Amino acid sequence: MTVLLEVENLTVDIPLAAGDLHAVRGVDFTVKKGETLGIVGESGCGKSITSFAIMNLLPQSAVRNSRRLVFDGQALDELSEEQLSDIRGNKMSMIFQEPMTSLNPSYTIGEQLIETLLRHRKAARREAVERAVFLLEKVGITAAASRLKQYPHQLSGGLRQRVMIAMALMCGPEMIIADEPTTALDVTIQAQILNLLAGIQSEFQMGQILITHDLGVIASVAHRVAVMYAGQFVETGSVAEVFETPMHPYTQGLLACIPIPGKTKRGSFLGSIPGKVPTLIGDQTGCSFANRCAYVKEACLLKNVPMNSIGSVRSYRCILSSEVCYQNAREAACS
């Protein structure tokens, strides 16, 4: 499979009155064609900022740096804003967390769908309308032609998110970034939207980054997963491996927090990770999870912990050896 997106040592700093906020602190990943990478982590750990950094949609004051940021053979960090805008919405699209506010209240659904295609393709308006109707039907919206004349406030949150998905697909992108696409929706609708996204992703063989704070979502739709904590990835690997044997104490804690049907006994204790996420403002040394870790040692606090690789796709950020981590994972699963 061809690599679509390569990110190496991506950092994002946001200058604040209290000092620089290191929202993303050296993130590496790749996304291949036809593959879904799940990024999971607690709210505030830098998931959205990571995705905005790829598209260069960061807040004005934010500073982005990277060793490599290559999409489809093009170095994104060397492109002008004009060249970047040719890629946005065209080869790479984004779906946001807030469907209620992500559509312009003053324009019809139709207009907002159509303008995307007309921006990137030499197409007649009629063709754009046809494409919009086709995609609205594709994302499961009935009476699509008449919906085109409706305004966002006339649609429910679930419908608006479907419209956002259709909008992202207007130009047939190679890659889609979905930032918590179901967080703001009712639980009953969440599954529908996720299935829809997964179906579309495999049908069009797109690369996808699916951001969520819900491990259950990752388990059902992602191929690979990256666990994010305080601006860094602390563990990456295939979904099967990470869920089977989580290496990093944080991942182990996260997995202990969700009940697994058939495995978790009724009425048994659901774990939670004690302690608070460290501040991202200012420099810090040592493992950022140290203050909440059950296995913390003095060495953890002394220097920054690099990623340890096991095999080609697995890695974790902990000073413990892989044998010890395996052992801990097994014990955590049994308890």
Added chain:
Amino acid sequence: MLIYTIKRALLATLVALTVSMLTFGLLHLSSDPAVALAGEDATEEDIQMVRVDYGFDKPLPVQYLAWLTKALQGDLGTSFYFNIPVSKLLQQRLPVTLTLGACSLVFAILSAVPLGVLAAMRPNTKLDRFCLTLAVSAQAMPAFWFGLMLIVVFCLWFPLLPVSGSDTWQHFVMPTIVVGTNAMPAIMRLTRTGMLDVLATDYIRTARAKGLRPKTVLLKHALRNAVIPVIAVIGVQAGYMMGGSVIIETVFGLNGLGLLAYESIMYFDLACMEAVVLLLCFVFIITTFAADIMNAWLDPRIRIG
């Protein structure tokens, strides 16, 4: 939208009625119109005669109803001073004031909106601060003083424009600048904050994520939403302009409603005074009403409930 318009129209009519009642009442109570009418060396009997003649002896509500019935038929009485029907007088003067108002409004909008947008595009830069300074100075400047300064510069130092009158378009240049400059700061600052708010919204991020060009994002997606609150303020500003015209028309000798208001007050021309004050109020009510309707029409959330 129709129901909304009807509701607003009813409300506007109610306000208009209340205003007419208040104006009538206040003007009649402020001093005895019969005394003013009868002249300086009138005897007590003369005054009493005038009072009966004009119906000033009747209770105020009765006078008001009589006046309202006539007014609704287009009869606003006769001006004591000019000695012609007040309605004729208004017909002559209203176009001048409306022309001045329209020109000033266009001038204010054309200078305020672009400046507001520019300032919002580069917040807290030199450009932004320049716009803010401009707005603050424009607001701090008294209209009559600014008017006199313009006269000094463009009539005395560089004799380019006529000083007073309302015969040619040149006569309207300086008044337009003065009145427009007065209305500009409020519109500019609201455009700026409106744009700043809108530029930070999620749907602007969506527009950028779609790859739309900066110009499209700014003008099509941002400005369209940012002007909605601005229009309400423009409506109010248009109303203020009507009130401000009293001063400006006097300074520049423009033969409009404002000057008429001044003259009728000077000579205590009651019928005329009433009519002018009411007309100015009505223009205010109408512009506010128009702004409301335009707002609703621009905002689909109101247009299509």
